[in-house]
Amino acid sequence: MYPVDIKGIQRSYSGSEVLKHIDLKIARGEFVALLGRSGSGKSTLLRILAGLDRPDGGTTSISANVAIVFQDARLLPWENVARNVAMGLTEQDAKERVRNALAEVGLSHRIDAWPVTLSGGEAQRAALARALVREPDLLLLDEPFGALDALTRIAMHDLVLELFERHRPAVFMVTHDVDEAIKLADRILVLDNGHIHAEFTVERSRDGSLAAASTSIRADLLRALGVAHSSGRSRTGHETESHHLRLAAQNGAI
Amino acid sequence: MSKAAVAKPLPSIVIAPVLPWLSTFAVIAVWQIASSLGLLQEQILPGPDAVLRAAWTSAQDGTLTDAVVASVLRALVGSLAGGVLAIVIGVASGFSRLGEFIVDKPIQMARAIPFTALVPLFILWFGIGEEPKILLVSWAVFVPLYLSTFSGIRNVDRRLVEVARVYKLSSIEISWRVLLHGALPSVLGGLRYALGLGLAVLIVAESVNAKNGIGALLSSARQYAQTDVVLLCISLYALLGLLTDMLVRVLELRLLRWRSAYVAQ
Numbered sequence: 001m002y003p004v005d006i007k008g009i010q011r012s013y014s015g016s017e018v019l020k021h022i023d024l025k026i027a028r029g030e031f032v033a034l035l036g037r038s039g040s041g042k043s044t045l046l047r048i049l050a051g052l053d054r055p056d057g058g059t060t061s062i063s064a065n066v067a068i069v070f071q072d073a074r075l076l077p078w079e080n081v082a083r084n085v086a087m088g089l090t091e092q093d094a095k096e097r098v099r100n101a102l103a104e105v106g107l108s109h110r111i112d113a114w115p116v117t118l119s120g121g122e123a124q125r126a127a128l129a130r131a132l133v134r135e136p137d138l139l140l141l142d143e144p145f146g147a148l149d150a151l152t153r154i155a156m157h158d159l160v161l162e163l164f165e166r167h168r169p170a171v172f173m174v175t176h177d178v179d180e181a182i183k184l185a186d187r188i189l190v191l192d193n194g195h196i197h198a199e200f201t202v203e204r205s206r207d208g209s210l211a212a213a214s215t216s217i218r219a220d221l222l223r224a225l226g227v228a229h230s231s232g233r234s235r236t237g238h239e240t241e242s243h244h245l246r247l248a249a250q251n252g253a254i
Numbered sequence: 255m256s257k258a259a260v261a262k263p264l265p266s267i268v269i270a271p272v273l274p275w276l277s278t279f280a281v282i283a284v285w286q287i288a289s290s291l292g293l294l295q296e297q298i299l300p301g302p303d304a305v306l307r308a309a310w311t312s313a314q315d316g317t318l319t320d321a322v323v324a325s326v327l328r329a330l331v332g333s334l335a336g337g338v339l340a341i342v343i344g345v346a347s348g349f350s351r352l353g354e355f356i357v358d359k360p361i362q363m364a365r366a367i368p369f370t371a372l373v374p375l376f377i378l379w380f381g382i383g384e385e386p387k388i389l390l391v392s393w394a395v396f397v398p399l400y401l402s403t404f405s406g407i408r409n410v411d412r413r414l415v416e417v418a419r420v421y422k423l424s425s426i427e428i429s430w431r432v433l434l435h436g437a438l439p440s441v442l443g444g445l446r447y448a449l450g451l452g453l454a455v456l457i458v459a460e461s462v463n464a465k466n467g468i469g470a471l472l473s474s475a476r477q478y479a480q481t482d483v484v485l486l487c488i489s490l491y492a493l494l495g496l497l498t499d500m501l502v503r504v505l506e507l508r509l510l511r512w513r514s515a516y517v518a519q
Contacts, residue, residue, distance in 0.1 A: 050420050066420060074417045078435045078512045088421035114512045130421075 020194030033185035067131035332391025344403025402444025406437025
C-alpha cells in the first residue's frame with residue numbers, strides 16, 4: 001500500500017489544463033522532489049495530494065495520515081507553539097508527543113512562545129514539529145525553505161534529512177531549487193506542460209555524498225528544466241559553491 | 255549644554271494613568287469656577303457642585319439607584335443577546351456562502367434603517383414594557399457587531415484555514431480556533447462601537463416611554479426644568495460609556511495578547 005498512488009490525474013482551471021496526465025507512486029521511506037518552472041502546476045499537484053484540491057479526472061489513493069509544511073510556517077498567531085503543534089491531535093498523550101516533537105526540532109525552549117516572537121527558522125521548525133508529531137505516512141513540503149536565509153536553509157536541510165531518516169515517511173517536496181532537490185531527494189521529477197517530463201534517481205554512496213553516476217545530474221536537470229547551460233566553466237563554479245556549502249554543513253559550522 | 259535645561263522627568267508610572275484625564279479635569283474646573291463666580295445662570299447651566307448635589311439627593315430617595323439599575327440591566331441583557339447572536343450569525347455567514355446568501359443581504363439592508371424609526375414600531379408591537387427597550391438595544395448592538403464579525407472573518411488568512419483542513423479540524427473547530435480568533439481584532443473594534451450605539455438607543459427608548467431608567471429620569475427632569483438632574487443623567491451616560499469602553503479594552507488586552515507579544519519583548 002503506497003501512501004501516494006495516483007493515476008491519470010487531470011486538472012484544469014477555467015479551460016486551461018494545468019495537469020494533463022500524472023501518474024505517481026511514492027513508497028514509505030522515499031523522498032521525492034518535484035521541480036518545475038513557475039506555473040507548471042507543481043503546487044496544484046501538491047494541493048491535490050493534500051486534499052485541498054480535487055482532480056477533474058484520474059484515480060487517487062492517498063494516505064489519510066498526511067502532514068504538510070508550507071513555505072510560510074502558517075502557525076495560528078493566537079495560539080502558542082505547543083497548541084499549534086498539537087493542532088488536530090486527539091490522542092491522550094498529545095502533550096507528551098508535542099514535547100518530544102519540539103525537542104526533535106530543537107525548539108523545546110520556545111514551547112510557550114507566541115508565533116510572532118519566532119524567527120523565520122524557528123517558525124519553520126515549529127511547522128515541521130507540527131507535521132511530525134502525528135507520525136505521518138505522507139509528508140508534503142511546499143517549498144519549505146524558500147523564505148529562509150541561506151545559512152538557516154542549510155541547517156534546515158540537515159534537520160529534515162535527519163528527521164526523514166528517523167521517521168521514514170513518504171516525502172513529496174515541491175521546490176524550484178535544483179541543488180536542494182539533489183541534496184535531499186532519492187528521486188527527482190520534472191513537471192512541464194502538465195506532464196512528468198523527466199525523472200531522475202539520485203544514487204548516493206554510504207556517506208551520503210553523490211555516487212559517481214549521479215554527479216552529472218545537475219546538468220541533466222537544468223537541461224530538462226529548459227535552462228540553457230552550455231558553459232562548462234559556470235557549471236563547475238556552481239558545483240564548487242554547493243560543494244562548499246555541503247562541507248560547511250557537514251562540519252556543523254552552521 | 256547646561257544641566258539645568260534638562261527638566262527631570264516625572265516617573266512615567268505616576269503620570270501615565272493621570273495624563274489622559276487632565277483635559278477632562280480642566281474642563282470641570284473651569285466650569286466650576288465660572289459657576290462659582292456667577293458667570294453661569296443656575297437655570298441654564300448649574301455648576302458641577304449642583305450636579306453632585308442632585309446626585310446625592312436622588313441617591314438618598316432611591317430614584318437614582320433605581321434608574322441606574324434599570325438602565326444597566328436593560329443594557330446588559332440587550333447587549334448580551336444582540337452580541338451573542340451577532341457573533342454566531344456573523345461566523346456562520348462569514349464561513350459559508352450559503353449563510354452569506356441567507357442572512358447577509360437582509361442585514362445589509364436593515365442597517366440602513368435609523369434605530370429611532372424603530373422605536374414607535376416596537377412600542378406598537380411590544381407595548382411599553384421591558385421588551386421593546388431590550389430588543390432595541392439588542393438590535394443596535396447586533397447590526398454593527400455582525401458587520402464587523404463578518405468582515406473580520408472574511409479577512410482571516412485563508413492559508414491558515416487550509417492548514418487546519420489538512421490537519422482535519424472539524425468545521426466547528428475551524429470556526430472557533432481559526433476564523434473567530436482571526437477575526438477578533440475586528441470583532442472587538444465592532445463591539446466597542448456597538449455597545450456605544452446600544453447605550454444611545456437605550457436613552458432614546460427610555461425617554462420616549464419608561465417608568466424607570468436613566469432616560470425616564472431625564473425626561474421627567476426636562477418636564478420639571480431640573481437642569482441639574484438633566485446634567486446628572488448626561489454624566490451617567492458618559493460614565494456608562496466610559497465603563498463599556500474600559501470593558502472592551504480589558505477584553506482586548508486579554509484576548510489579543512498574541513499581537514502585543516512582539517512589542518512587549
